[in-house]
Amino acid sequence: MNNICRTRVLSALISTLQTTKNKLGKVYFSSRSTFKLTNTNLNQIHVLRQSSTGFSAVKDQLCAQHEDYLELPVESAVPLKIPYVWLRDHCRCSECYNQKTNQRLFDSFVIDVDEAPVSVESYDDKIKLTWKDTHVTTYNLSWLKQNSPGSNLQDSVKKVLWNGEKIQKEMPDDVPYKDFMNNDESLKEVLMNIHKYGFGIVGECPPTEEKTVELSERIGHVRPTFFGKSWGFTDNEVFDDTAYTSDAIGPHNDNTYLLEASGIQVFHILHHDGEGGENLLVDGFNAASILKLKHPDYYEALARIPIRAEYIGDGHEVISIINLIQENKITKEIDAFRYNPFDRALLSHTSFEDTKLFYKALKALSAEINSPLNELRMKLTPGRVLFVDNWRVLHGRNSFNGSRVLAGCYLPKDQLNSRLRTIAGLNIY
Missing domain, CATH: 3.30.2020.30 (NE0471 N-terminal domain-like)
Structure with a gap:
């Protein structure tokens, strides 16, 4: 030049x-x-x-x-x-x-x-x-x-909060067992249902405990607890837990007494020759969002005031300190819901002011959780495997009679999130 x-x-x-x-x-x-x-x-x-x-x-x-x-x-x-x-x-x-x-x-x-x-x-x-x-x-x-800092603070796919009426209209389809086991698109469909709605269902699974575990391991490794790697139980009261009876159980999250609750709970009815036993699901994130809208001070109290949860029995004394509502430290959105009135321990460490505030807030939240408007009830049958996001959706059941055998297991939250990133391509925290 x-x-x-x-x-x-x-x-x-x-x-x-x-x-x-x-x-x-x-x-x-x-x-x-x-x-x-x-x-x-x-x-x-x-x-x-x-x-x-x-x-x-x-x-x-x-x-x-x-x-x-x-x-x-x-x-x-x-x-x-x-x-x-x-x-x-x-x-x-x-x-x-x-x-x-x-x-x-x-x-x-x-x-x-x-x-x-x-x-x-x-x-x-x-x-x-x-x-x-x-x-x-x-x-x-x-x-x-x-x-870079501040560039990406939201999940790439938003969760769908639901009440009973809404989920009946948007009920995710069952994904066939063979498709789920053999191609990633069907696995992705179930993962996306769990992410969006807090639960997903795989149908046509052989009704055995072994096949239930094998199916679950398609998402990730099973998380053993003192209940074992997996379970196939009836109302035999082999453990000191209400689940091992035929009584009705109200909506709750499992493992609140563990330092980190399991991410997914798996349910599979292998056999039932009686009546009752319908499964109950409630979207905890939806209940919390309603509480925040109606009573922001109560929402803040449950997100701030720590409580103890415990499992005592069978030679175990497991205790953790939790908040009923936990927010993601990055997105500031609700990240985990740990509601279990059955495993809540002594409230012995709160101040005088916080103690009464906690009970007021808990009562308001419980009213939303137990409202029939927010419930989804379904009758699981052999072959239908229900995956529930235990950090979000509460589960319960009606009382039942007859012989009823339930198989299930837990999966870590880390495994769910990992699969959502690698298989579903989501940007989640």
Whole structure:
């Protein structure tokens, strides 16, 4: 390129920069070439893209360099502000991150938290940062927009809150056993039903405890408890638990006494030659949302005041400290519901003021949970396997007579979430 051509290119670049400054009130410069345009009075950048036809300003690749962060625009949203320390800490080059094991290769304490990059360049869909120790970090802009601080705080598929009338109209279909076992699309359908509605059903399963476990392990490994890896029981009262009787059981969540409750509970009626025993489901998230709307102070109290839950019997004394309502620390939405009036222990640690407030809040919540308007009742039959999100949906049953055999097991919440990410492609926390 001769001097005249260089002068023309530089003039065009300066004109582009001046136009951008007039529109945005900012001056930008580029370091992506054999020459450099800089404005040392303003610590901001607009990097220009080099192509076969020369240099051109690209609007969707605007970025502004500030003293301690990089600013990126997001369509129809407030621009992302990414601290430089975050950009250095999340470097995905082979020296910093093992792509095979998905693990970091260095400790963050070696980073200077106040360090700014020596240069920032943008080209195609990438941003390249060079640090004072000559280390180079490169990101795809699309990856940054999806993963940088404040960029992605919501589940990609919203949960559907329901009462009795709504779920009757939107009842998820049973997924055939053979389809569920043999193709991922059917597995995904059940996973999505559990995520959206808090439960899913697989039909046509052979009515044995072994096949129930095998079916469950399609989602993830079974979580053993002191009830065993799985169970096939009747009203034989082999354990000190109401489930091992023929009595009616009100809506509740299981495992409230464990430090981390099981994520999924599996139910499969193998045999019943009597009457009654209908299963009861209640959407705990819906009950909590109604409470929050009617009595926000009660909702806040149940999310704040800790209580104890316990299982005492059969040589065990298992106790945990829980909140009836637990919110996700990132999304601030309800994340877990741990309601079990049968396993609630002594309320001996609350203040005088909180004690009465807790009972008022609990009464209001219980009214929503036990309202017939919020119930779904179904009669499970041999072959229909019910998967219930134990962190959300409460279950119970009617009393029954005759011989009734129930098989089931628990699955960890981690396994459900992992499958939702890998099979269903959801972005969940």
